[in-house]
Amino acid sequence: MAHEHKLEIFRGLLKFKSNTQKIWGVLAFLTLVTAIEVGLGIAKPELFTKNYFLGMKLLNWIFIILTLVKAYYIAWDFMHLRDEKSALRRAIVWTPIFLVSYLIFILLFEADYIYNVFKDGFLSWNF
Amino acid sequence: MDSTVTTGAEDNVWGGGNRPLGASYGKLMMWFFIVSDALTFSGFLVSYGFSRFKFIETWPIADEVFTHVPFFHGNYPMYYVAFMTFILIMSSVTMVLAVDAGHRMMKNRVIWYMFLTIIGGAIFVGSQAWEWATFIKGDFGALETKGGRILQFVNAETGERAALADFSKTLPEERVKHEGSNGIWYQKEGYKTSYSLNEVVEGFKASPNILIRTETINEEGEKTLLTRQESLAKLKDAKLVVEGANLIRNEYGSRLFADFFFFITGFHGFHVFSGVVINVIIFFNVILGTYERRGHYEMVEKVGLYWHFVDLVWVFVFTFFYLV
Secondary structure, eight states: OOOOOOOEETTTTEEOSSHHHHHHHHHHHHHHHHHHHHHHHHHOOHHHHSOEETTEEHHHHHHHHHHHHHHHHIIIIISOGGGSOHHHHHHHHHHHHHHHHHHHHHHHHHHHHHHHHHHHSSOOOOO | OTTOOOOOTTTOTTSSOOOTTOOOHHHHHHHHHHHHHHHHHHHHHHHHHHHHHHTTTTOOOHHHHOOOBTTBOSOOTTHHHHHHHHHHHHHHHHHHHHHHHHHTTOHHHHHHHHHHHHHHHHHHHHHHHHHHHHHHHOSSOEEEETTSOEEEEEETTTOOBOOHHHHOOOOOOOOOOOOGGGSOGGGOOSOOOSSOHHHHHHHHHHOTTEEEEEEEEOTTSSEEEOOHHHHHHHHTTEEEEEOSBOSSOBTTSOHHHHHHIIIIIHHHHHHHHHHHHHHHHHHHHHHHTHHHHHTOOHHHHHHHHHHHHHHHHHHHHIIIIIIO
C-alpha cells in the first residue's frame, strides 16, 4: 500500500505541498470552470453564438472542451489516475475514448442524414 | 515434481504473484465496472445527441425549461443545476479527503469525511427529485397539434410566456374524468388538464394580445413567434391541451426531450442513490473499526472510485442536458 502522490498539476506549473492541499486546489479549479460555464450559458455572448465550427456553435464547443477539462481533473486527481501506472491509465482512458468517438461519429452522421430527409424528403411531419 | 526448480518468485514470470498494473484485484474490478458503465452512459448520451441532431431545429432550449429554484419565484435559468453540480463536486472532494485520511490511518477523519459525503449525496438526490417534480408538473401549459408538435403562448405586450390560466375561458362544459371503474380498464384517462381544448381556443380568440410560439428555432437561436393571423391559422391544428411532461406528452417541446431527461437523469440518480447506500455501508464499517483491524482502508478507496465516477458522469450530463 505504498502511496506516493504526484503533487503537480498544470504540467508542473503548480506544485502543492501536500495531497490535501492539492485536493482543495483542484476543487477551486473545478468550481472556477463550472462558474465560467454557467456564466457563459447565461450571458450567451454573440461572438460565440454567431460563429460556427464544424456545424456547431463556438459556445457549445467551449462547453464541451471545458467539460473534458473537468473530466480530466476528476479522473486524474480525484480518482488518482495520476498516481497509477501508465499501463493501467492508458487501458482505462483510451478504451472508452476510442469506442465513444466511433459511436459519436456514426450516430451523429446518421442523425444529420435523417434531419435532411425530414427537411427535403417530401415528408411532412410538422402539421 | 522434484525436478521443478522453484527459485524466488521475482524471477518467475508465470509463477503468479505479479502485479503488472500495480493495483489490487478489487481496485481493478472496480475500474472494469467503471469503464463498462461509462460506455453505457456514453450510449445514452450519444443517443440523446442522435435524437437532438435529428430535430436540431425544433429541440427545446434547456434555459427555458429548467428555470426554477426552490423557495424562489421567478426566472432563474440554470442556477439550481449549477448548485447541484457544485454539491456533487463538493461531496467528491470530501470523498477524496476520506480516502486520503484512510491512507494515513486516521479513523475519525475518515468517519467525518464519509459522513459529509453521504450528506452531499443525499442533498443531490433530493434536488434531483425536486427537479423531476417541477418538470412533471409543468410551467405554462401548451397545445399539441395533429403532428405532435407543441404550440406555446406568449404575451405580445410583455414578451413573456403566457400560461393557459392567463387567457383561457371557463366555459360551462361538463367534463368528468373517465375512471377505470366506469368502463373498460384500457379506456381509463391518464391525466386531465385544467382547461379543455375548447376553453383554450376560445380564450385565445378573445385575447388579441396572445401569440403562438412554435418549436422552430430561428436565426437568433430563439423560438419562432407567429403573428396574430398566423397564430389563429395555426390554432386550427391543435388537438389537445398539454400540461407538464411525462413519457408520452411534453409541454416543453419534443417528447423525446422529456423521455431522455427521465431516462438519463433517472439512471444517473439511481447511481447516486446506490452510491449513497454503498457509502453508508462503508461508513458503518469504518465506525465499527473493520478497516482498522484489516490494516488498510482500501475499501474506502474503492467506493471512492465509484463515487467520483458518478460525479464524472454528472459533469457530462450537465453539459449535454443543460448547457449545450
